[in-house]
Amino acid sequence: MRTTLDGPRSRLRAPLIADSIIAVVLTAGSLVVIGATSPRIPVRLPDAAAVRAPDALNLVLAALCTLPVALRRRWPFVMLAATAIPAWALVALGYDSGLGIAGVLILLYSVAAHRGLALSLAALVTALATSAVSASVRPGPVSWADHVVVFVVTLLCWVCGRAIRLRRAYLAELVQRAHRLERAREADTRAARAEERSRIARELHDVVAHHVSVMTVQAAAARRMLDSDPEVTRDALTAIEEMGRTAMAEMRDIVGVLRTDDPAELRPQPGMQDIPALVEQMREAGLRAQLRIGGERRGLPPGIDLAAYRLVQEALTNSLRHAGPAARAWVTVRHEPAELTVHIEDDGRGDADGALTVKGKGHGLVGIRERVALYGGILHIGPRTGGGFEVRARFPLKDRP
Structure with a gap:
């Protein structure tokens, strides 16, 4: 056997029990009032309606006026209409x-x-x-003030x-608004997390792809010159060592964002002021x-500064990997009051080896498109007139004074 009530059922029964108690107490009080105040024989008071002596019918009708209170939460209007019938019957029969x-x-x-x-x-x-009808049959004269009091109490x-x-x-x-705001906050949090993961993925790809590509080229050069020119091999290995340390430092800074809330602990991200050093690094490679x-x-x-630097870095890395050993590359940066233009081109064989597509579906070029689109820029990636490959981007600076 079940010894406890279900939660919803208990919540429904508790008000019903309380209302039933109110109805019983109110009915008992009504019957006591009728027995205490009504005359034992029919009388007619001055300026008042005749009041009959209480009997069983009077008590039943009076009880029918108060017992419906027990169902006031479930069918309040129906119970109110039900009380009107015995109330008017009491008036018609002259009962209290x-x-x-x-x-x-x-x-x-x-x-x-x-x-x-x-x-x-x-x-x-x-x-x-x-x-109003019930008040009119109370013993004693009924004045307009009595009707006003009844009206005011009823309206109140x-x-x-x-x-x-x-x-x-x-x-x-x-409560609903709080729930909606909570859901909106959770959605914003998920979107922010997704954006942060995408940003970190772009940063890691740019850092790893660039430095590993340079290290691969330097290692190939060292392998070719290992027997014929040990000094060149030594320089190439030194460059690989420095490049590896630089890559580790940059990746440590990127991953460090996930482990600390204090940006002062992290080194500043590279920007356009580091472009000359980047170009020099590619020359050495x-x-x-x-x-x-x-x-x-x-x-x-800061966002545009980093995005432009990463664009140049990715474009030069692609030129180093795919343009060929005899290729040349040009980086043109133009500062204008309303925009920043970055143009990288080379005269190599482009994507002859199938590693790069004009549509830019590789992770690096996808990352470039996302960076440029994030700041409302315009990007062009494709073959260069006269041979080779080019990447051109324009970043608007409308918010600058």
């Missing part, structure tokens, strides 16, 4: 209604607190009519119910590269 008006007010509050505006207005009209119960409903709806909206810088040099936004 006891505390029947209290049951009407409780049901009116329940309709206003748990149902819509149209139904609550209908309940208000029903309650006003029932309360309705207003309180509507206020509770509006407050409940407002709190529910706040065997690529005959030249650098031309035009326009007035100005400070660049």
Whole structure:
């Protein structure tokens, strides 16, 4: 056997038990009031309706005016309409209604607190009519002030119910809004994580591809000159060692972003001021590269500064790997007030070995496209007029003064 109630069922039964207790207490009080205040024989008071002595029918009708309170949360309007019938019967038969008006007010509050505006207005009209009729048969004269009091109390119960409903709806909206904001924050967090992973992947690819390519070329040169020219071999091995250390340092800085929240612990990222050193490094690796810088040099936004440097690095790396041993490369950087133009070209065989495509579907060229698009730039990658390959990018600087 089950000894405990399910959670939802227990939550539904708890209000029903409480409302049933209220209904029983209210009914008992109503019957006591009827027995204590009603005359034993029919009388007619001055300026008042005739009041009959209480009997079994009077008690049953009075109980029917208060017992529906037990179902006020489930069917509030139906119960309110149900109380109107015995209330009007009490008036028609000349009986005292006891505390029947209290049951009407409780049901009116329940309709206003748990149902819509149209139904609550209908309940208000029903309650006003029932309360006014019930008040008119109380012993003693009934003045206009009594009707005003009944009207004000009835309207106050309705207003309180509507206020509770509006407050409940407002709190529910706040909860829903908090849930929506939480979901939006989680979505933004996931998007930021995905963007950060993509950024780190681009950085790692650029660093590894560039330095490994240079190290591969230097190792090939050292292998060819190992027997004939040991001095050249020694220089190539020294360059490989320095290149490996540089690659490890840059990768350590990139991965360090994931391990620390203090950017001061990390070295600054490379930028356009490091382009001359990069070109010189490619010359040492065997690529005959030249650098031309035009326009007035100005400070660049950090993101564009890094993106332009990585673009030059990736393009020169591709030239070193695919252009051929006798190829030449030119790097042209032009600073203008509204944009930064970077142009890298070579006169080698391009993608004759099938390692590079004009559409740029390799990881390096995809990374270049993502970097340029991130800052609203325009990128062109393709064969160069007269042979070779070129990469041209324009970064807008509209936010600069």
